[in-house]
Amino acid sequence: MRRKLAAGNWKMNGARAALAEVTALAGAHPAPGCEVLLCPPATLIAPMAEVAAGTPVQVGGQDCHAKTSGAHTGDIAAAMLVEAGASHVILGHSERRADHGETDAQVAAKTQAAWDAGLIAIVCVGETEAQRDAGETLAVIGAQLDGSLPEGATAATTVIAYEPVWAIGTGRTPTLEQIAEVHDFMRARLEARFGAEGTGMRLLYGGSVKPSNATEIFAVSNVDGALVGGASLKAADFGAIVAAL
Ligand code: PEP
Numbered sequence: 001m002r003r004k005l006a007a008g009n010w011k012m013n014g015a016r017a018a019l020a021e022v023t024a025l026a027g028a029h030p031a032p033g034c035e036v037l038l039c040p041p042a043t044l045i046a047p048m049a050e051v052a053a054g055t056p057v058q059v060g061g062q063d064c065h066a067k068t069s070g071a072h073t074g075d076i077a078a079a080m081l082v083e084a085g086a087s088h089v090i091l092g093h094s095e096r097r098a099d100h101g102e103t104d105a106q107v108a109a110k111t112q113a114a115w116d117a118g119l120i121a122i123v124c125v126g127e128t129e130a131q132r133d134a135g136e137t138l139a140v141i142g143a144q145l146d147g148s149l150p151e152g153a154t155a156a157t158t159v160i161a162y163e164p165v166w167a168i169g170t171g172r173t174p175t176l177e178q179i180a181e182v183h184d185f186m187r188a189r190l191e192a193r194f195g196a197e198g199t200g201m202r203l204l205y206g207g208s209v210k211p212s213n214a215t216e217i218f219a220v221s222n223v224d225g226a227l228v229g230g231a232s233l234k235a236a237d238f239g240a241i242v243a244a245l
Helices: 016-028 042-052 078-084 094-099 104-117 129-133 137-148 176-194 196-200 211-218 235-244
Strands: 005-009 035-039 057-061 088-091 120-125 158-162 202-206 225-228
Touching: 005 088, 005 158, 005 202, 005 235, 016 035, 016 042, 016 057, 016 235, 035 088, 042 057, 042 078, 057 078, 078 104, 088 104, 104 120, 104 137, 120 137, 129 137, 137 176, 158 176, 176 196, 176 202, 176 211, 211 225, 211 235, 225 235
Parallel strands: 005 035, 005 225, 035 057, 057 088, 088 120, 120 158, 158 202, 202 225
Antiparallel strands: none
16 A cells, blocks of 8 residues: 655745744644655755654655765755755756756666665656657656666655656646556556566656645546645645645
8 A cells, every 4th residue: 555645845945934834734734644745945954854853744855966975066965865854855856857957867876875875765757748749758757767766666765756847837737647647657667667666656746736636636546646846835735735635
């Protein structure tokens, strides 16, 4: 049985004052029916972990470096995220693939580094609108899954987030049939490579999830939760998504 996961990605948003949202979220959902995770900017990981201590809210990073230390100005090692209080890290988000040119091979190296430090990796995949229009969606997702996951991925260490690039922050979502097609495809691909571990891996949908569409998306085959951007910033919105899981 896969435990559902509601993961929030604050991206480059939020200052210390925003930690009041964590207190509000935990107060409104002291015993959620799913795992709850918030991934704030790096500067807020440690203070958020303090605020979230003793609550069901877990804290994660939004990226890590593949190396454990060294001359990598501006980067953060996976063990540093752990020390700050993170349990998870988002890797290969389409904004990092686009803004920083991250390749599948780099995402795989970061995923290995995250595992080595004891973090759960949330590995993101997703097609662009042009790729969907060209009928390439499943080929793109398959290649990203193959290339971004090292050998040895397990259900305990790895979560996959399917995030169509054209649905992120746009208010547009795929149809439920399109989500099911990709999630069923990912499950089969992961099972073919990782066996029972692929059956146990959580598959999140991400891209314009909000309280008004969460329930129908969570009913889709092989959707085990969501990676939520904009709607994770406010406790009321994210709490409604948590309640829908
Ligand atoms: C995201 O950035 O991972 C995301 C899904 O964003 P949004 O929910 O705002 O579309």
